[in-house]
Amino acid sequence: MDFPSSELQPARPGEFPDLVIGPLRVWPPVVLAPMAGVTNYAFRSLCREFGAGLYVSEMITARGYLEGNRLTRILASSHPDEKPRSVQIYGTDPVDVGEMARALCAEGVEHIDMNFGCPVPKVTRQGGGSAVPLKPRLLARIVRAAVLGAGPVPVTIKVRQGLTPELETYLEAGKVAQEEGAKAIGLHARTAAQLYSGQADRSAISKLVQAVDLPVLGNGDIWEAWDALSMMRETGCAGVIVGRGCLGRPWLFEDLAAVFDGRPPPEPPTFGRIVEIMGRHAERLIDLFGPKMGMRQMRKWCTWYTIGFPGSARLRGRLVRVDDMESMLALLGEIDPKTPFPPSALRAHRGKGGRSQARVCLPEGYLDTLDDDTPPRSPRTREEIEAWEKSLSGG
Numbered sequence: 001m002d003f004p005s006s007e008l009q010p011a012r013p014g015e016f017p018d019l020v021i022g023p024l025r026v027w028p029p030v031v032l033a034p035m036a037g038v039t040n041y042a043f044r045s046l047c048r049e050f051g052a053g054l055y056v057s058e059m060i061t062a063r064g065y066l067e068g069n070r071l072t073r074i075l076a077s078s079h080p081d082e083k084p085r086s087v088q089i090y091g092t093d094p095v096d097v098g099e100m101a102r103a104l105c106a107e108g109v110e111h112i113d114m115n116f117g118c119p120v121p122k123v124t125r126q127g128g129g130s131a132v133p134l135k136p137r138l139l140a141r142i143v144r145a146a147v148l149g150a151g152p153v154p155v156t157i158k159v160r161q162g163l164t165p166e167l168e169t170y171l172e173a174g175k176v177a178q179e180e181g182a183k184a185i186g187l188h189a190r191t192a193a194q195l196y197s198g199q200a201d202r203s204a205i206s207k208l209v210q211a212v213d214l215p216v217l218g219n220g221d222i223w224e225a226w227d228a229l230s231m232m233r234e235t236g237c238a239g240v241i242v243g244r245g246c247l248g249r250p251w252l253f254e255d256l257a258a259v260f261d262g263r264p265p266p267e268p269p270t271f272g273r274i275v276e277i278m279g280r281h282a283e284r285l286i287d288l289f290g291p292k293m294g295m296r297q298m299r300k301w302c303t304w305y306t307i308g309f310p311g312s313a314r315l316r317g318r319l320v321r322v323d324d325m326e327s328m329l330a331l332l333g334e335i336d337p338k339t340p341f342p343p344s345a346l347r348a349h350r351g352k353g354g355r356s357q358a359r360v361c362l363p364e365g366y367l368d369t370l371d372d373d374t375p376p377r378s379p380r381t382r383e384e385i386e387a388w389e390k391s392l393s394g395g
């Protein structure tokens with residue numbers, strides 16, 4: 001099979017050290033990106049079967065968690081076999097964030113990440129996500145609260161380059177993270193205006209590596225294991241965060257483990273093997289969410305797992321309507337199980353489209369008060385929290 005980057009060599013012995021995040025040592029230096037609607041326990045546990053690393057939950061809203069919202073609690077849930085357990089917090093109120101960090105650590109969470117990169121209008125319009133680093137004093141208050149709440153448990157932050165090229169925030173955010181006791185910083189090397197369009201800007205990752213005395217996690221466009229090696233070699237980052245590349249391809253973590261251990265990645269699975277993996281994934285989603293919601297969640301995965309297989313486009317219209325495992329497996333049975341993985345699917349974009357946003361929504365007058373550290377208002381009532389949770393789609 002013709003791999004686009006196969007001229008690269010796997011890691012040489014000792015070329016990369018463990019990723020060190022406070023007391024945690026992570027090998028290979030690979031982190032599953034927090035992804036809303038994606039990185040629940042079902043998917044994290046599946047990925048972990050393929051290779052070691054740090055597997056972060058999707059963003060969990062502090063208010064929803066503290067109020068005991070049912071869906072939020074499911075999304076934050078784990079099993080005793082998940083070690084280290086890692087949760088991403090979304091919150092803009094330092095009091096809530098501190099309280100949530102304390103509660104999570106009391107539950108046994110061993111790593112907390114903080115979302116300061118979400119670009120969606122619903123979030124930035126409230127002054128959350130990627131709008132927070134525009135206000136370094138507010139960012140500092142929130143990070144400080146998380147670090148204090150977490151005690152010995154390491155806290156990391158995840159940011160974008162900024163809002164727009166004119167409003168870059170990542171270098172200042174790195175400084176704040178370091179001063180406030182965060183143990184690493186992840187950089188999705190795009191601006192919020194870019195959403196997921198264009199190429200991640202590796203030169204920004206290199207600049208952050210130079211600017212801070214903290215491990216930097218490079219993020220953006222790791223589609224194949226080779227991309228992780230080239231990003232680390234090119235930027236000097238301490239580890240990589242893998243997002244869309246593993247959607248419908250949890251075996252990417254096996255490929256990553258191989259190249260970091262000095263071996264080429266194994267052959268990708270045939271369609272028959274992928275159907276087996278899909279069955280396991282669906283079972284776990286059903287365990288987590290119940291049969292109806294579990295299968296509904298599985299529908300988007302059906303698209304991601306089958307991208308590029310001959311005949312799959314025809315099936316997808318039906319796959320995105322499946323209600324139970326039997327009909328899903330029956331439909332998948334229409335493709336020859338011996339079909340090899342299509343090379344065109346390796347770098348096929350999944351999860352988010354390639355559009356950008358012309359402007360990033362901010363609260364009225366936000367840019368006039370960048371020195372302010374007052375937290376924006378978070379959803380408070382049960383109805384507000386429920387509406388908010390349903391509408392979030394990550395960053």
Ligand SMILES: Cc1cc2nc3c(=O)[nH]c(=O)nc-3n(C[C@H](O)[C@H](O)[C@H](O)COP(=O)(O)O)c2cc1C
Nearest residue numbers: 033034035036059188220221242243244351394395
């Ligand atoms: C479906 C989806 C949901 C996401 N949700 C979150 C989230 O909850 N928290 C977060 O920090 N980033 C979120 N992101 C951003 C990813 O963590 C990552 O930064 C981004 O996808 C870039 O990495 P990639 O190019 O490897 O996909 C999300 C991305 C996708 C595609």
